[in-house]
Amino acid sequence: MEDEHERPLQPRTQIQGRVLLLTICAAGIGGTFQFGYNLSIINAPTLHIQEFTNETWQMRTGRPLPDHLVLLVWSLIVSLYPLGGLLGALLAGPLAVKLGRKKSLLASDVFVVAAAPLFAFSRRAGSFEMVMLGRLLVGVSAGVSMNVQPMYLGESAPKELRGAVAMTSAIFTALGILMGQVVGLRELLGGPQDWPLLLASCLVPGVLQLASLPLLPESPRFLFIDRGDSEACLAALRRLRGPADLAEELAELQRERAACRGRRARRPWELFRERALRRQVASLVVLGGAMELCGNDAMYTYAAVVFSQARIPPEKVQYAAIGTGGCELLAVLLSCVVIERVGRRVLLLAGYGLMTCWGSVFTAALCLQSSFPWMPYLAMSCIFASILSFGVGPAGVTGILATELFDQMARPAACVVCGALMWSMLFLVGLTFPFIAEGLSNFLYVPFLCVCVCGAVYTGFFLPETRGKSFVEISEELHRLNFPRGSQGPVWMGPEVIQSTEL
Known part of the structure; x- marks a missing residue:
């Protein structure tokens, strides 16, 4: 039956x-x-x-x-x-x-x-x-x-x-x-x-x-919480979820909507002033900046030079460069498959940890390339391995932070902060990398190594795991982290939500 x-x-x-x-x-x-x-x-x-x-x-x-x-x-x-x-x-x-x-x-x-x-x-x-x-x-x-x-x-x-x-x-x-x-x-x-x-x-x-x-369909959360259009939200959810039972998800949306009632969307600069968002903003700034300053773009930029040193003919360098893009795509696909099994923190730790290892070997290979004829090949291998490591963690997981760590009223502002930080860092790296490469020569990757270590340390000690949790559960955990030792602070769920939950 x-x-x-x-x-x-x-x-x-x-x-x-x-x-x-x-x-x-x-x-x-x-x-x-x-x-x-x-x-x-x-x-x-x-x-x-x-x-x-x-x-x-x-x-x-x-x-x-x-x-x-x-x-x-x-x-x-x-x-x-x-x-x-x-x-x-x-x-x-x-x-x-x-x-x-x-x-x-x-x-x-x-x-x-x-x-x-x-x-x-x-x-x-x-x-x-x-x-x-x-x-x-x-x-x-x-x-x-x-x-x-x-x-x-x-x-x-x-x-x-x-x-x-x-x-x-x-x-x-x-x-x-x-x-x-x-x-x-x-x-x-x-x-x-x-x-x-x-x-x-x-x-x-x-x-x-x-x-x-x-x-x-439009985002169901936007339709329900921001626009208050419950019918459009339900229609969007039915198209996205199919015949699944929507009762639990609708209850979560009700709780979020009640908590956001009477509140307006945050402005980007307001995020930095609220203690209730301290851990979220710190994670966004530290890990968002680390993603752009961890040296992945430097690896792409320096690849052509290393490929030439590895005696790859100039007319073949562009084909070798395609391999770097293929490595990142392969790693991100793998990360997408396992992220819901191993979690965000593990992927970030693995990514930054492996990038630190491969970057260290890359620096050693550059310093010894004139002593051993096979060193350029080792440096070339490190480029591919570092780009793979970047794809495993920082490339994909960092972009999820603004969505998962902030509630509906703060999420758009968090995306502005994350985007402004990313593009500013991208501009900064593009502007300064030629001078870094010229000034530090074979040690050009050392500043990026320091960033990778900082990213791994912050992830291990300060970033909460969000795998399998609803937005309400994530917000409640972050509230406990922002207000430790039982100190009182603005609770994410408003009084209306607490009453409805008790009922």
Whole structure:
């Protein structure tokens, strides 16, 4: 009899599972995929864009642009992307509150649609300024989507899958980096005449998101807690969960809504003033900063040099670089599979611990590369191993913190803080790494080693585990951590919730 009752539900369950999967894909393809894609495609046409800049200037003035000014223009083209990302991160919180999570992601695509024609026609128009403006616009898009996407997915997923679903943001980032490396090959769009199309290809994932995301549900938590629309929330939950019993989840939403009643959405600077958010903000700042300062970007940047030292022919270096992107994608996929079994803290500890080990070996290999002919190969192995370690923990788990550690009223502001910190650190590393590499030579990775050690220590001693817990349970545990020894503080659940719970 049980089998007879279960059979009619199986096709419907599969359909609802597909809705959640399609939501993940639609949010990711125009979200963190765009971030990784636009981050990596700019590497292939470096020399071509510099030549275009010099030719354009010579056509305008009749004389070539000095080399240091060509480098300055190129630096601006590269750095305008994180600058736009910082602006987008500051916009993400207000947009998520006013428009909702799904509409904010769709709004971010408007910047991509505006940027693509600038890239495509920049060469024909003879304007490197169009490339600069386009990079700024795609940066704004990435800044909005990178902060809203984990929030949207984390609020839409059931608690037993929340970590794995939110982890897909890192999967799409790694996939975007890898796809950008592949499309940037000389055989595809990496040729001297094709770079405008390469940069404009960001339009494709943007259009895919614009076509698919409107068909999928909004975040149930946003609909119920922020908008007070219980019918829309129930409809969204039914599409995302299928025939599952929603009573427990609806009760949790009721508790959250009652606790948030009469409160407005926090502003980013207000997070730093509240003792009740002390542990959450510290975790966000320390681990968010550690993710960008742990040296993963340095490994990517230094890879070409190490590959050359390992006697890989220059024309083959770009294929070896694709392996680095593939390593991060493989590691993040593995992390997504095991995160709900081993937890967030274990993955972060493993990631930072392994990065410390491999970074130490990498430093030793650089110091001894002139003494032993096989040392460059050891250094190359350390690059792949370090990127794998980064993908196991920091790459995906860090992005979940703003979603899981903050309640509904503070979550958008936390995403603004996290995004602003990430883009600022990305800009800082890109600006200072050449000087670090020149000043420290073979010891260039030592500052990053210190950051990895700090990240591991903080995770081990101060970061609470959130695996398998509801947002209410997480908030109650954080309240106990922020107010130890029985000291009184603002309780996360309001009096209405306490009464309803007792009843």
